[in-house]
Amino acid sequence: xxxxxxxxxxxxxxxxxxxxxxxxxxxxxxxxxxxxxxxxxxxxxxxxxxxxxxxxxxxxxxxxxxxxxxxxxxxxxxxxxxxxxxxxxxxxxxxxxxxxxxxxxxxxxxxxxxxxxxxxxxxxxxxxxxxxxxxxxxxxxxxxxxxxxxxxxxxxxxxxxxxxxxxxxxxxxxxxxxxxxxxxxxxxxxxxxxxxxxxxxxxxxxxxxxxxxxxxxxxxxxxxxxxxxxxxxxxxxxxxxxxxxxxxxxxxxxxxxxxxxxxxxxxxxxxxxxxxxxxxxxxxxxxxxxxxxxxxxxxxxxxxxxxxxxxxxxxxxxxxxxxxxxxxxxxxxxxxxxx
Amino acid sequence: xxxxxxxxxxxxxxxxxxxxxxxxxxxxxxxxxxxxxxxxxxxxxxxxxxxxxxxxxxxxxxxxxxxxxxxxxxxxxxxxxxxxxxxxxxxxxxxxxxxxxxxxxxxxxxxxxxxxxxxxxxxxxxxxxxxxxxxxxxxxxxxxxxxxxxxxxxxxxxxxxxxxxxxxxxxxxxxxxxxxxxxxxxxxxxxxxxxxxxxxxxxxxxxxxxxxxxxxxxxxxxxxxxxxxxxxxxxxxxxxxxxxxxxxxxxxxxxxxxxxxxxxxxxxxxxxxxxxxxxxxxxxxxxxxxxxxxxxxxxxxxxxxxxxxxxxxxxxxxxx
Amino acid sequence: xxxxxxxxxxxxxxxxxxxxxxxxxxxxxxxxxxxxxxxxxxxxxxxxxxxxxxxxxxxxxxxxxxxxxxxxxxxxxxxxxxxxxxxxxxxxxxxxxxxxxxxxxxxxxxxxxxxxxxxxxxxxxxxxxxxxxxxxxxxxxxxxxxxxxxxxxxxxxxxxxxxxxxxxxxxxxxxxxxxxxxxxxxxxxxxxxxxxxxxxxxxxxxxxxxxxxxxxxxxxxxxxxxxxxxxxxxxxxxxxxxxxxxxxxxxxxxxxxxx
Numbered sequence: 055x056x057x058x059x060x061x062x063x064x065x066x067x068x069x070x071x072x073x074x075x076x077x078x079x080x081x082x083x084x085x086x087x088x089x090x091x092x093x094x095x096x097x098x099x100x101x102x103x104x105x106x107x108x109x110x111x112x113x114x115x116x117x118x119x120x121x122x123x124x125x126x127x128x129x130x131x132x133x134x135x136x137x138x139x140x141x142x143x144x145x146x147x148x149x150x151x152x153x154x155x156x157x158x159x160x161x162x163x164x165x166x167x168x169x170x171x172x173x174x175x176x177x178x179x180x181x182x183x184x185x186x187x188x189x190x191x192x193x194x195x196x197x198x199x200x201x202x203x204x205x206x207x208x209x210x211x212x213x214x215x216x217x218x219x220x221x222x223x224x225x226x227x228x229x230x231x232x233x234x235x236x237x238x239x240x241x242x243x244x245x246x247x248x249x250x251x252x253x254x255x256x257x258x259x260x261x262x263x264x265x266x267x268x269x270x271x272x273x274x275x276x277x278x279x280x281x282x283x284x285x286x287x288x289x290x291x292x293x294x295x296x297x298x299x300x301x302x303x304x305x306x307x308x309x310x311x312x313x314x315x316x317x318x319x320x321x322x323x324x325x326x327x328x329x330x331x332x333x334x335x336x337x338x339x340x341x342x343x344x345x346x347x348x349x350x351x352x353x354x355x356x357x358x359x360x361x362x363x364x365x366x367x368x369x370x371x372x373x374x375x376x377x378x379x380x381x382x383x384x385x386x387x388x389x390x391x392x393x
Numbered sequence: 394x395x396x397x398x399x400x401x402x403x404x405x406x407x408x409x410x411x412x413x414x415x416x417x418x419x420x421x422x423x424x425x426x427x428x429x430x431x432x433x434x435x436x437x438x439x440x441x442x443x444x445x446x447x448x449x450x451x452x453x454x455x456x457x458x459x460x461x462x463x464x465x466x467x468x469x470x471x472x473x474x475x476x477x478x479x480x481x482x483x484x485x486x487x488x489x490x491x492x493x494x495x496x497x498x499x500x501x502x503x504x505x506x507x508x509x510x511x512x513x514x515x516x517x518x519x520x521x522x523x524x525x526x527x528x529x530x531x532x533x534x535x536x537x538x539x540x541x542x543x544x545x546x547x548x549x550x551x552x553x554x555x556x557x558x559x560x561x562x563x564x565x566x567x568x569x570x571x572x573x574x575x576x577x578x579x580x581x582x583x584x585x586x587x588x589x590x591x592x593x594x595x596x597x598x599x600x601x602x603x604x605x606x607x608x609x610x611x612x613x614x615x616x617x618x619x620x621x622x623x624x625x626x627x628x629x630x631x632x633x634x635x636x637x638x639x640x641x642x643x644x645x646x647x648x649x650x651x652x653x654x655x656x657x658x659x660x661x662x663x664x665x666x667x668x669x670x671x672x673x674x675x676x677x678x679x680x681x682x683x684x685x686x687x688x689x690x691x692x693x694x695x696x697x698x699x700x701x702x703x704x705x706x707x708x709x710x711x712x713x
Numbered sequence: 714x715x716x717x718x719x720x721x722x723x724x725x726x727x728x729x730x731x732x733x734x735x736x737x738x739x740x741x742x743x744x745x746x747x748x749x750x751x752x753x754x755x756x757x758x759x760x761x762x763x764x765x766x767x768x769x770x771x772x773x774x775x776x777x778x779x780x781x782x783x784x785x786x787x788x789x790x791x792x793x794x795x796x797x798x799x800x801x802x803x804x805x806x807x808x809x810x811x812x813x814x815x816x817x818x819x820x821x822x823x824x825x826x827x828x829x830x831x832x833x834x835x836x837x838x839x840x841x842x843x844x845x846x847x848x849x850x851x852x853x854x855x856x857x858x859x860x861x862x863x864x865x866x867x868x869x870x871x872x873x874x875x876x877x878x879x880x881x882x883x884x885x886x887x888x889x890x891x892x893x894x895x896x897x898x899x900x901x902x903x904x905x906x907x908x909x910x911x912x913x914x915x916x917x918x919x920x921x922x923x924x925x926x927x928x929x930x931x932x933x934x935x936x937x938x939x940x941x942x943x944x945x946x947x948x949x950x951x952x953x954x955x956x957x958x959x960x961x962x963x964x965x966x967x968x969x970x971x972x
Contacts, residue, residue, distance in 0.1 A: 083613075085613070085614060085616055086610065086613055088507075088604055088605055088607070088610070088613075089503065089507050089509075089605075090503045090509060090510045090511055090554075090556065090601070090614055091503055091511070091512065094610065096610070114609075114610070122563065123563065123564050123565075123566055123609055123611075124562070124563050124564070124565060124566060127718050128718070128719060130757035130758075131757070132757060133722060133796055135719055135720060135757075135798070137716060137719060163947070163948060164948060167947040167948070167958065167961065168946045168947025168948065168958065168960070168961045169715075169717045169946040169947065169948075170714070170715075170717075171717075171946075171948055172714055172715065172716035172717060172718060173716075173718070175714060176714065262955055280568075280570060280606070280608045281568055281570075281608045282608040285566075285608050285609050291948070291950060292949055292950030292951065293943070293944070293948070293949045293950075294566075294943055294949065294951070295760060295761060295943050295944065295949070296567070296588040296760070297755075297757060297758050297759060297760045297761075298587045298588050298589075298758075299587065299757075299758045301587065304758070307757060307758055309718075309755075309757070309760075310588075311944075311949070312565075312566040312567060312588070313566045313609070314566070314943075314949065314950065314951070315566075315568065315608070316950070318568045318569075318570075318608075319569070320568075320569070321941075321951065322941055322951070323941065324939075324940070324941045330941075343955075344953070348955045348956040349956070351955070351956035352956040352957075
């Protein structure tokens with residue numbers, strides 16, 4: 055069912071939802087940019103509907119709510135372990151179509167690939183998603199080509215409409231709450247993008263032989279292996295475990311996991327020294343082919359959702375979409391080499 | 394020809410090596426101006442000058458080859474620039490007022506440069522409004538970060554942007570980027586402890602490299618604009634030297650207050666026989682002792698809590 | 714809901730010192746486990762390390778550990794009666810069914826012997842289940858030999874070639890690389906024989922090359938891959954190679970996939 059809300063009506067709904075949920079959306083962090091006097095749009099908790107930034111892409115994705123950058127798994131003493139407590143409330147996450155497609159990728163890894171991830175699952179079960187309709191694409195978006203521009207598995211959708219908001223609701227539990235605060239009921243179809251400025255073409259003949267291309271060498275020098283592309287990516291799920299101890303009592307500590315990046319030094323380090331993929335170009339190859347080739351080999355659909363955040367954030371102006379589009383000639387190159 | 398060279402200098406013209414000819418000195422506070430003023434300069438140079446313009450070492454323009462008799466016309470043509478740059482002027486239409494205190498210089502700052510911790514031009518203009526016109530020989534420069542591209546340590550007052558890094562431990566993934574960049578490009582104030590980062594606040598110079606390097610925004614910039622304030626660097630004949638640290642983590646208001654207080658101090662203690670009424674402040678401080686300067690300078694100054702005052706200060710440099 | 718990240722305690726029952734930096738810790742573990750699988754061994758404060766099972770015996774497992782890093786250093790400080798934290802077992806392990814009623818050649822280099830030790834034990838205890846069992850085990854020097862006491866026992870049930878890369882002149886050990894012995898193997902039908910290869914990357918590369926040259930078929934060769942592993946359960950991404958998660962799909966691979 056669709057609804058129209060005034061701002062006050064919407065805030066009344068949010069207020070009620072906050073009894074049960076922590077509500078996260080893209081918000082403006084004043085002074086939160088890397089450069090002085092710059093802001094940043096990132097995910098954070100909101101208290102009212104006007105906190106949500108509707109007209110900009112968030113720099114970092116919703117991912118950090120489901121998979122915190124740094125998460126305590128359990129506390130330990132020398133011979134005891136105690137599980138970290140679960141969040142007291144569920145969460146509502148406002149996110150765009152591409153990001154909701156990314157949730158499927160997170161679920162794939164954290165709920166299905168091998169064991170279920172306990173920490174992910176206990177939060178995920180209590181998360182509702184509200185789709186932010188996209189009237190227009192942003193710079194570097196290529197969701198249409200990745201077929202992530204539409205989705206209907208949301209709990210609700212929202213968009214600004216004049217001074218108010220329109221919502222489409224799929225969540226039965228919210229139906230009466232929404233109808234009691236709306237101005238009127240109407241048919242609502244969330245907007246979606248049908249054309250983006252950036253296009254990508256993943257060549258059909260792509261194979262693991264693409265790894266042998268010279269194309270990747272260009273990134274040896276261009277890339278600075280900072281890992282921003284991984285940290286902003288809504289589908290990157292890697293982490294590293296760390297044991298820390300509280301220094302005032304060396305016997306007590308915690309094990310945590312922190313987000314890891316396949317671009318950053320140390321990712322492939324093995325005990326006793328040694329590491330794989332020392333060159334940045336090879337790390338780029340590993341990342342790019344995972345996003346648009348080998349993930350699909352395993353799970354049947356591409357990992358990349360085309361949000362373009364990696365392009366937005368790269369300080370060296372390395373474009374992921376541009377790199378994808380070079381794969382066509384890579385297929386030719388490695389094909390010629392094999393012939 | 395009868396020209397009062399004293400008055401001419403105070404009107405931002407100069408005596409040149411060519412008899413009868415002067416040059417007009419156009420100050421641009423903070424070194425940044427709208428391009429619409431450039432054709433006006435071109436017009437002056439082509440109409441009254443020799444068709445050339447010199448870009449000065451203190452971020453101004455000097456238009457040479459102007460005949461003394463054309464100074465009033467030049468001043469009239471300068472008027473839209475003076476107004477556009479919001480220069481404090483005593484008599485409208487009569488050119489720049491006073492030239493003792495030098496143009497306030499600034500690096501390009503955060504309007505363009507990623508490293509800059511503040512809007513250097515904006516702060517320079519604020520200082521301009523506070524101190525001009527003034528006959529005393531003060532040199533002030535602002536630079537966006539501790540790279541000191543504006544070479545502020547060669548000025549009486551050097552203002553260097555700093556940022557107090559804010560650490561969000563929950564966003565840190567221990568990638569090591571900040572520790573590495575701080576060690577290689579800055580002072581090595583960061584250290585990995587227990588898979589997180591510890592900052593040595595005493596060592597930290599607030600350059601912001603950690604914020605720039607951080608891929609997760611675990612490091613962000615402090616809300617308050619803070620500065621390193623250096624004193625009494627100078628170039629010149631007797632004893633050129635670099636300015637020394639005076640206050641670390643000082644705020645804008647205090648800087649302006651201290652500069653204004655120093656004008657009062659110099660007014661009281663300047664050698665009345667100083668040639669051209671010009672004496673570097675440092676030599677005056679040598680005479681009165683630093684403590685006396687400090688008493689004057691800190692009058693009614695309310696430093697922020699974080700500020701660290703370095704005292705006593707010793708200067709080095711070359712002595713001839 | 715089960716929390717796979719929570720480790721459980723295991724008591725050290727015996728410590729067998731093979732070399733200065735390689736000990737076998739015989740510890741308690743109740744549950745099913747296959748040779749070639751691995752456990753995440755941890756000591757709070759120091760972290761976790763993936764260690765493959767080198768022996769399985771009624772509520773006891775052997776973990777042969779090489780002292781190479783922060784965690785393993787700390788494990789070496791522990792002794793009988795002390796406890797270790799464990800998670801696992803993880804990975805697929807060796808499936809002995811693949812080798813039954815075949816001529817089986819096991820080639821192990823250095824600590825590579827640990828993950829296949831269980832396979833050797835199984836068939837030396839059930840010799841009737843294989844047509845032939847040959848073990849070629851190579852170590853750098855006589856000082857580096859692991860499970861020395863086992864070799865005598867295995868010698869009675871299988872054809873065992875124990876070789877070292879280098880030794881003093883008066884040494885009683887055969888000197889030579891494991892690859893040298895492969896062409897000389899007496900096999901009835903090399904095209905049906907199966908081989909298991911475990912060891913350092915270079916050793917595995919040269920050994921599989923030699924096996925193929927000798928006539929072994931790709932699908933009859935099995936290898937065990939080692940990679941950086943952090944979670945062991947298909948989440949953290951560190952062990953991913955192309956579309957394969959070593960911790961889930963391996964560490965044991967048929968050569969058709971594992972190469």
